[in-house]
Every structure is written in structure tokens, then in C-alpha cells.
Amino acid sequence: MSTSQVFTALAPYLLAALLALIPALVEVLRTFGRRVGFVLHSGAGWAILAINAVTGLLTYAAVKWFFGVSNDLVTAAIVGLTFPTLLRSPLTFISGVETPDAEFKESALHVLADLYDQLLRLAREDADTRQANERAEIAVRLAQKHGADALGHQVRWRINALGDVAMQTHYQQALEQALAIANERDRGVAVAMVALDVVPRPTIREWLRRRQPLEE
């Protein structure tokens, strides 16, 4: 068998696996929204994508075997893009085949669903942890660069500009509490944490890039 024949035989499987990543990515995007970048840094996040790719590939193999269709790219593309629907549809081969070990099959599917839920939970925890770490690092850098007093001055000005009185009161309390912290390092980081809530992100980035300290 020549290399091109091997490639021709494998191409539909690869296509099904690759296209299966599209519904998986849509699902990950829908679940994690703008935090998708954090998920793609997580082993669990990649495992979710890998499971979808493998499931797409196996679904294509099963469809080919069950319906006796030829090994072609069009079928692979259809299966790759629609495999979540195919697997969940009551008309598919999974629920259509009545076997004595249906209970076992159901439990096996439950095990897979549980595994998927666990991976989603782990990916969510990884994303949460990365986000918390990023907030802490930005706060530490802001505190080191500008100090609690200068940051506090800027933050107070922005709190006063807030339209919502309840938010204004809450953040004023948070800022006063932060400025009252005895430990200098904690004080700077705490004020920076308040800044992360009330100062727009582009301004925070500008403060991080800035060579001169902020004015008090």
C-alpha cells in the first residue's frame, strides 16, 4: 500500500476528528465565554477537546460500519460536524440497538458522561485558579510600581465618579479598609485589588506600562 493510498484511507477519519473539534470548541466557548484562553492552558481543557476529537472519529467509524457507507470525505464531514446530535438523537445506532446488556451500555455511557463532567469541573477550576493568579499578579505589580497612596488617590477619584450610589459606598468602604491595613505590602496589594474592580482595564494596562509612578 503506497503512502498516498494510506493517506486517502485515513483522511476521512482525520477530517471527522478535526471537524469534531468545532462543536467541542463551540461548547467550550459557550461554557467558559471570554475565559476560554484560561481553559486552553489547562490539561483538562485539552482532554475535553481530545475526547471530542476521538468521539468524532469513533462515531464516523461506527456510522461507516453500521450503515455500510463508503469511506469518503463528505460523510466524514457530516459526522464530524454533527456527532453530538447523532449521539444524542433517539434514532441513532446507540439507542436503536436492543441488546440484553442495555443496562451495561447505559452505565458505560453514564461513566463517560461522568468523566466528561469531571473534566469540565477540572477545567473550570483551572480557569478560576489562573484568573485568581492573574488578578493577584497584576495587583502585586501595581502595588510595587505605584504604592498604596498614589493608587489610593487615583482609585478614590474613580470611585467618586461612579454613578451608582450603592457601588460608590461599597468601594469607598473597601478602599478605606484597604488603606487602613498596617502591613505596607498588603496595603498596596489590597488597594490595587480595589483598583481592579473600579478602574477600566485599558487604564490598568497603561498604569502597568508607565515608567513614572502615579501622582499622589
Added chain:
Amino acid sequence: MGERILRLNAKDQELLGQVLELGAATAIEVAVKTLRQPDEVRPELERLHQSGLLKVRRRKGDYEPNIYLLTAEGKQYAAQVKVGSQPGRARRRVDE
């Protein structure tokens, strides 16, 4: 192992609720969000960690090395606390 019921005071519940709202957080962030002092919050988070309601992930660096997340049991307790009572950009959907 039998089911255990922990008695949590209002401050514990507030800390768990805040960690639930943030997903994960350092002690100083929890202190800022709950309008409390970090030195007061750190031992309480550590106690909740020892009780099995919080788990810890380490972060690099010597400052605030712990990031706290809720355990499955901690989530059950935190879910009883009203969330979304405080304003803030970091507020997130708890059912995400």
C-alpha cells in the same frame, strides 16, 4: 464515612460565599471583597481549608502563595449563602 454537619458562623459563610462568587481567590482578595483585614481572614480561610470546605492551589512567589477554591462539600455550604450581594467586576455566574 457518615455525613458530617459543620456549624459555620456568619463570617465563615460570608467567606465561602465570596470564594463561590469568585471561583478562586487569594486571601487578600477575599479580605478586600468582604471589607475585612487580611490578617483576620487568612487564619479563617486556613481553618476552613483544614475543615475540608476549601482546597488550596499553590501559586508562584512568596507573597500570598495560596489560592483557595471550594471543595464539593464547601460548595454545598456556600450555596446556602446569598451571592451577588456586592457589586464588582469580578462577580461571576455561579451556575457557569
